[in-house]
Amino acid sequence: MRHDLQINRLRALVAVVEHGGFRRAAEALHITQPAVSQQIRQLSGLIKSPVFAATGREMQLSPQGEELLEYARRMVALNDEAVARFVPEAGQVLLSVGVTSQLAEVLPEFLRRVNRGLPQVQLRVRTGVSEVLAQQLGSGQLDAALLLQAAPPDPGTDALELGRMRMGWFGRPATRERDPLPLALFPAPCTLRGLVGEVLDDAGVPWRVAYEGPELIGLRSAAKAGLGMTCLIANGDELWGLARTAHAGLPQPPAPLPVTLALAPGAAPEGFVRIAEKAFRQALQGYPLESAGPADTLIPTGMSSHA
Numbered sequence: 001m002r003h004d005l006q007i008n009r010l011r012a013l014v015a016v017v018e019h020g021g022f023r024r025a026a027e028a029l030h031i032t033q034p035a036v037s038q039q040i041r042q043l044s045g046l047i048k049s050p051v052f053a054a055t056g057r058e059m060q061l062s063p064q065g066e067e068l069l070e071y072a073r074r075m076v077a078l079n080d081e082a083v084a085r086f087v088p089e090a091g092q093v094l095l096s097v098g099v100t101s102q103l104a105e106v107l108p109e110f111l112r113r114v115n116r117g118l119p120q121v122q123l124r125v126r127t128g129v130s131e132v133l134a135q136q137l138g139s140g141q142l143d144a145a146l147l148l149q150a151a152p153p154d155p156g157t158d159a160l161e162l163g164r165m166r167m168g169w170f171g172r173p174a175t176r177e178r179d180p181l182p183l184a185l186f187p188a189p190c191t192l193r194g195l196v197g198e199v200l201d202d203a204g205v206p207w208r209v210a211y212e213g214p215e216l217i218g219l220r221s222a223a224k225a226g227l228g229m230t231c232l233i234a235n236g237d238e239l240w241g242l243a244r245t246a247h248a249g250l251p252q253p254p255a256p257l258p259v260t261l262a263l264a265p266g267a268a269p270e271g272f273v274r275i276a277e278k279a280f281r282q283a284l285q286g287y288p289l290e291s292a293g294p295a296d297t298l299i300p301t302g303m304s305s306h307a
Contacts, residue, residue, distance in 0.1 A: 010072035012039040096124045098133035098145035101216040106283035113279035147260045163289040164256035168234035169245035171223030182210030184222035184230040195254035203251035234288040
């Protein structure tokens with residue numbers, strides 16, 4: 001038979017020791033002194049031994065109580081850490097937002113504006129490739145996401161296209177004239193990976209995968225180290241110090257990719273969409289972003305002309 005060490009009992013033990021008595025512990029915990037006494041008795045029953053060898057003015061833990069106190073402190077601290085991580089404080093709204101790693105530099109402006117406009121929102125941010133973030137949005141792990149792709153295929157997702165991002169070739173791998181061009185790519189499934197392959201195949205440029213990894217920093221490092229050429233947003237030289245590719249016969253990079261603000265239905269608090277859109281548009285002004293045109297309004301995915 002299993003037994004559970006309930007957190008409220010362990011918290012009562014820690015409070016009695018730290019505050020020096022049952023009455024002060026009760027005041028700190030905002031419960032009655034008899035309730036504290038009952039929780040300590042329940043702990044005594046669980047460990048089959050008195051928790052305190054002596055009470056009153058000269059409170060003293062028993063050997064078993066001393067050992068239990070060490071566990072209690074660790075378990076209460078871990079409980080409070082988990083609650084702080086997943087449960088917002090009273091009056092706050094917890095919101096999980098994903099940002100594609102290629103656009104992670106927009107985060108300071110986004111966080112500043114959301115904090116100013118919606119101070120009651122507690123934000124949790126993830127970065128990664130757009131396809132993974134889109135899956136997390138569809139599974140409920142994210143409430144909103146800034147993606148470098150068309151709207152996610154989930155019919156329940158709303159999406160707003162903020163513009164289209166121009167792409168560029170980066171990296172100068174050492175290759176002989178007839179050698180396949182070495183590439184540094186995100187792993188499949190990846191929209192950009194597929195487009196890169198199509199562009200090179202259509203131009204008759206042979207290629208091979210020299211580096212593959214899910215992290216942007218890995219692709220940037222591979223390009224800087226000369227392992228392979230990669231395709232990233234067109235201001236990658238300004239953002240990350242990447243060298244633009246100089247290769248005879250290299251075609252133009254893939255067509256500009258949609259930058260999409262995608263939202264799980266009903267997840268975002270009132271006012272968030274407006275603030276997030278303004279924040280992202282402001283932060284994206286320094287990027288090679290082409291206008292999405294006059295029809296850039298929030299629409300269900302199933303109605304999107306870019307889906």
